[in-house]
Amino acid sequence: MRKAWIFGMAVLAATACKQGQEAEKAIEEMSISGDLHSYSKPEQAKVQHLDWNAEVDFDAKVIRAMATWTLAEGAKEQVIFDTHDLNIESVVDETGNPLVFELSARDETFGQALSIQLPENTRKLSITYTTSPTAKALQWTAPEQTEDKVHPFLYTQSQAILARTWIPCQDSPGIRFTYKAEVKVDPALLALMSASNPQSTNSEGIYLFDMPQPIPSYLLALAVGDLYFKPVGPKTGVYAEASVVDTAAYEFADMQKMLEAAEALYGEYQWGRYDLIVLPPSFPFGGMENPRLTFATPTILAGDRSLGSLVAHELAHSWSGNLVTNATWNDFWLNEGFTVYFEHRIMEAVYGRDYSEMLASLGHEGLLVEIDDFMAENPEDTRLKIDLAGRNPDDGVTAIAYDKGYHFLRLVEETVGRERFDVFLKSYFSSNAFQVMDTERFLSLLRENLISTEEEQKIGVEEWVYGTGLPSNAPVPDASRFVAVDAAALAFLEETKVLPAAKQTEQWSTHEWLRFLSKLSDADVERLQLLDKQFAFTQSNNSEIVAAWLGMNLRQTAVSEAVDKKAEEFLVRVGRRKFLTPTYKSMIEGGHIERAREIYSKARGGYHAVARETLDKLLEMES
Numbered sequence: 001m002r003k004a005w006i007f008g009m010a011v012l013a014a015t016a017c018k019q020g021q022e023a024e025k026a027i028e029e030m031s032i033s034g035d036l037h038s039y040s041k042p043e044q045a046k047v048q049h050l051d052w053n054a055e056v057d058f059d060a061k062v063i064r065a066m067a068t069w070t071l072a073e074g075a076k077e078q079v080i081f082d083t084h085d086l087n088i089e090s091v092v093d094e095t096g097n098p099l100v101f102e103l104s105a106r107d108e109t110f111g112q113a114l115s116i117q118l119p120e121n122t123r124k125l126s127i128t129y130t131t132s133p134t135a136k137a138l139q140w141t142a143p144e145q146t147e148d149k150v151h152p153f154l155y156t157q158s159q160a161i162l163a164r165t166w167i168p169c170q171d172s173p174g175i176r177f178t179y180k181a182e183v184k185v186d187p188a189l190l191a192l193m194s195a196s197n198p199q200s201t202n203s204e205g206i207y208l209f210d211m212p213q214p215i216p217s218y219l220l221a222l223a224v225g226d227l228y229f230k231p232v233g234p235k236t237g238v239y240a241e242a243s244v245v246d247t248a249a250y251e252f253a254d255m256q257k258m259l260e261a262a263e264a265l266y267g268e269y270q271w272g273r274y275d276l277i278v279l280p281p282s283f284p285f286g287g288m289e290n291p292r293l294t295f296a297t298p299t300i301l302a303g304d305r306s307l308g309s310l311v312a313h314e315l316a317h318s319w320s321g322n323l324v325t326n327a328t329w330n331d332f333w334l335n336e337g338f339t340v341y342f343e344h345r346i347m348e349a350v351y352g353r354d355y356s357e358m359l360a361s362l363g364h365e366g367l368l369v370e371i372d373d374f375m376a377e378n379p380e381d382t383r384l385k386i387d388l389a390g391r392n393p394d395d396g397v398t399a400i401a402y403d404k405g406y407h408f409l410r411l412v413e414e415t416v417g418r419e420r421f422d423v424f425l426k427s428y429f430s431s432n433a434f435q436v437m438d439t440e441r442f443l444s445l446l447r448e449n450l451i452s453t454e455e456e457q458k459i460g461v462e463e464w465v466y467g468t469g470l471p472s473n474a475p476v477p478d479a480s481r482f483v484a485v486d487a488a489a490l491a492f493l494e495e496t497k498v499l500p501a502a503k504q505t506e507q508w509s510t511h512e513w514l515r516f517l518s519k520l521s522d523a524d525v526e527r528l529q530l531l532d533k534q535f536a537f538t539q540s541n542n543s544e545i546v547a548a549w550l551g552m553n554l555r556q557t558a559v560s561e562a563v564d565k566k567a568e569e570f571l572v573r574v575g576r577r578k579f580l581t582p583t584y585k586s587m588i589e590g591g592h593i594e595r596a597r598e599i600y601s602k603a604r605g606g607y608h609a610v611a612r613e614t615l616d617k618l619l620e621m622e623s
């Protein structure tokens with residue numbers, strides 16, 4: 001997933017809400033399987049295939065389904081699944097005989113363990129159940145919250161541990177399975193999954209899916225809506241609502257080129273097609289790397305193809321994350337650090353080194369700010385190998401995993417040379433395909449196959465991975481494309497308040513504007529007014545620029561009516577956490593917490609559960 005972390009997460013450091021001793025005991029036992037966030041005990045019984053038969057009911061906001069699990073050989077005594085607010089109706093074996101099952105006490109973060117007794121030689125069992133209308137993975141979007149405002153929309157977000165809220169599963173990134181599904185929806189709507197997908201609706205509203213490559217549960221995904229398909233290349237295309245599909249095809253025209261660049265770097269794409277779906281604006285992340293079908297926010301439709309690095313990021317996950325998967329959420333940096341590194345390499349291959357360095361440079365600046373925040377509040381969370389025991393793994397979604405991880409890998413590249421690093425990475429992806437990887441195993445592969453003892457010392461591998469903060473040998477991306485932008489920002493901060501000429505700013509992409517605004521974070525109200533008069537930021541439709549602009553303004557004690565109105569409109573329409581958290585935080589900093597709460601109470605119903613959870617804490621509001 002891309003860039004959705006919580007700024008200053010340390011302030012919000014969450015502890016699992018524990019309900020009763022029984023839940024606590026069950027959580028303690030989780031560590032037995034090596035994954036701190038799953039009740040399943042794969043050493044006892046492990047799944048290998050899912051047949052999912054489901055019907056989507058928009059009126060009741062529930063999915064009624066039967067999950068038939070095939071177990072790997074050697075299952076003994078009982079199998080344990082993770083569930084969260086599922087209403088389990090029955091569990092039967094292959095011949096229809098009921099199996100004895102029990103649910104543990106409910107934990108607010110981890111849900112319930114579903115333990116099923118296994119008579120000898122049981123290899124297959126079927127669980128019939130209904131999801132809860134408040135299932136955390138499922139976002140039931142009303143027609144008015146979609147672009148075309150006619151039909152409702154449903155999408156899932158399973159990462160990190162929300163798959164269990166819509167399918168009983170062994171919800172651990174270390175456990176893989178193949179799946180087939182049959183999904184029934186309103187015939188006016190199209191259903192899509194992280195699998196082989198239809199390209200148009202059929203009259204019955206029944207769709208069949210097949211994912212023949214084994215995936216972990218966090219990559220289970222479903223979207224249902226009034227959706228249309230448009231190809232972009234022979235193996236790539238976009239799905240979106242009718243009024244968005246052409247815009248999306250234009251914006252992501254380079255998908256095929258990116259796919260080819262990625263294959264040239266690290267080997268064949270293993271998943272068949274690579275398509276992308278544009279979701280409603282409530283989607284809490286930038287993108288989610290669901291295999292074969294990236295889920296993406298509409299806020300990257302900038303109109304000028306300037307936010308395409310998100311596609312490079314999600315595509316890169318087809319290798320780092322989806323093919324070689326972090327063993328537990330404590331190893332999350334293996335998924336995201338590698339993906340940011342790979343993303344920059346794709347961007348470099350397609351758009352040139354100076355462009356990718358510009359992006360890396362923005363990431364670098366963001367990382368420095370976030371490291372500072374963490375070092376003041378919660379330095380432990382700046383370790384690449386993070387300890388998330390007892391916590392929601394969503395707490396690990398920070399710039400540390402992404403950008404500290406990237407900086408470490410870039411340092412390895414710079415130390416050993418790109419040629420050697422590429423050979424290592426290509427073989428790393430192919431020899432560990434469809435397997436899990438933990439930090440320790442990765443480090444031993446690195447030592448065995450790439451770096452010498454001398455190089456290891458030069459890099460300071462242990463300090464990078466297990467130490468806090470940012471080591472002093474962190475690489476600094478080349479920001480030369482920003483020299484003129486920085487000079488323009490400085491000139492404007494001078495007494496004379498000189499603004500850059502139109503001739504200069506005409507050439508600027510979203511990235512130059514973001515850099516310009518980031519250098520003006522201390523501008524006073526008078527300067528903010530001058531800027532708006534000249535560049536009309538309050539009227540901008542570019543979500544990145546709007547978010548940056550709102551932040552600068554809302555941190556002030558005095559906020560203009562126009563900015564306040566824009567803030568409300570933006571926060572009610574968009575649910576991407578990357579924008580929500582800093583915007584609400586700026587309101588708090590500026591002393592506008594009551595106004596922030598007022599807007600939040602209007603907007604909250606339209607946000608996905610992962611965004612609501614973060615903001616409930618930030619604004620100290622009870623659901």
Ligand SMILES: [Zn+2]
Nearest residue numbers: 001002336339
């Ligand atoms: Zn990612």
